[in-house]
Amino acid sequence: MTIKVGLFGFGRTGSVVAGEIIRDSECELEWVIRQTPSHHNEYASNLLGFDHLEGKIIHFKEVDFDQFFKENPVDVIIDFSSSSAVSEYASVVKHGCKIVSAISNYEKNDFEQLEMLSQQTAVLYSPNITVGINFLMEASKLLQKIAPHADIEIIEEHFRGKKDVSGTALRIAEQLGLDKNEHVNSIRVGGIVGKHEVVFGLPNQTIRIIHESHNRAAFGQGAIYAAKWIMGKEQGLYSMEEALSLMMTQSNSPQQEPIAIR
C-alpha cells in the first residue's frame, strides 16, 4: 500500500524531508503547504531535481484548506512548519487523517490542540524524530540508574540561526528528572544540524553519550518511519520511543516484517 503524505513546511528541514518522502517507494508526496507564496503551484520534486511531478507546493492562504483536503486527501500529515500550523489542519482529522508532528517547541495552546486532535486520530509527536536520539535517551536513563550520584549536564549544539532552546534537550532533561534551566547548555554556531550530548561526571572518569545528525535527511527518514508505524494505530498521542519499542518487539517476531531503519 502506498501512503499518501501531506507535508507542512518547506524550509531548511521540510525541503530535505520532502526529498526523502519522494525517494521512498512506499510513500507518495501529495502536496506541501507553506506560509509564503514562494513557488506556489510548482512541484517540490522539480525544485529538488527529480524529473517527475510530485508534491505540489501550496501557499496556505491561497486555498480553503477544508475544501483542498477533500479534493486532495492524504493518509498522514507530516509537520515540519511551526507551532501554530496545528490549527490549520485541525479540521481534517475528521476524515481519518493521521498526524506526525516534529515541531520542536510548541506554544502551550498549540500543544493542547494537538492533544485534543489525538482524541480523534493517531498523532505521533517527537521533538527529535531521528531514530538515533532515542537510543541516546534510553542509554542515558540506564546510565543514570547505574550511576545515580554522577553530575549530569546536557549540551545541545545547533546552527547559528536556531532561536529556540532544543526541544530534544528539554525532553532529555525531563526524562532524567533534571531542572532544564540549570542543566541544559546551548551552543549556536555555524551550520551544525543538530548535536546532543549527555555528560556524566564521576570523580575519576567522565562518560559522554552523543548523538549527532549530520544531515537533515535523518529527520526525513525518522518521520517516514513514524508515518509507516502510525498507519496501523488507533487514536491517541504516541511518541517516537513507543514507535521504536514496538519495532524492536516486531523484529523478534518471525511473522511480521520490521520497518527498516536507514
Ligand SMILES: NC(=O)C1=CN([C@@H]2O[C@H](COP(=O)(O)OP(=O)(O)OC[C@H]3O[C@@H](n4cnc5c(N)ncnc54)[C@H](OP(=O)(O)O)[C@@H]3O)[C@@H](O)[C@H]2O)C=CC1
Ligand atoms: N523533531 C525534529 O526532529 C526536528 C524538528 N524540527 C522543527 O521543524 C520546524 C521547522 O524547522 P526549519 O525547517 O528549520 O524552519 P524553517 O523556518 O526553515 O521552515 C519553516 C517552514 O514552515 C513553513 N511554515 C511556517 N509556519 C507555517 C504555517 N503556519 N503554515 C504552513 N507553513 C508554515 C514555512 O513556510 P515558508 O517557506 O513559506 O516561509 C517554512 O517552509 C521547527 O519547529 C524545528 O524546530 C526541525 C528539525 C528536526
Ligand SMILES: O=C(O)C1=N[C@H](C(=O)O)C[C@H](O)C1
Ligand atoms: O530546529 C532544528 O533544526 C532542530 N530541532 C531539534 C530540537 O529543537 O531539539 C531537533 C534537531 O536537532 C533539529
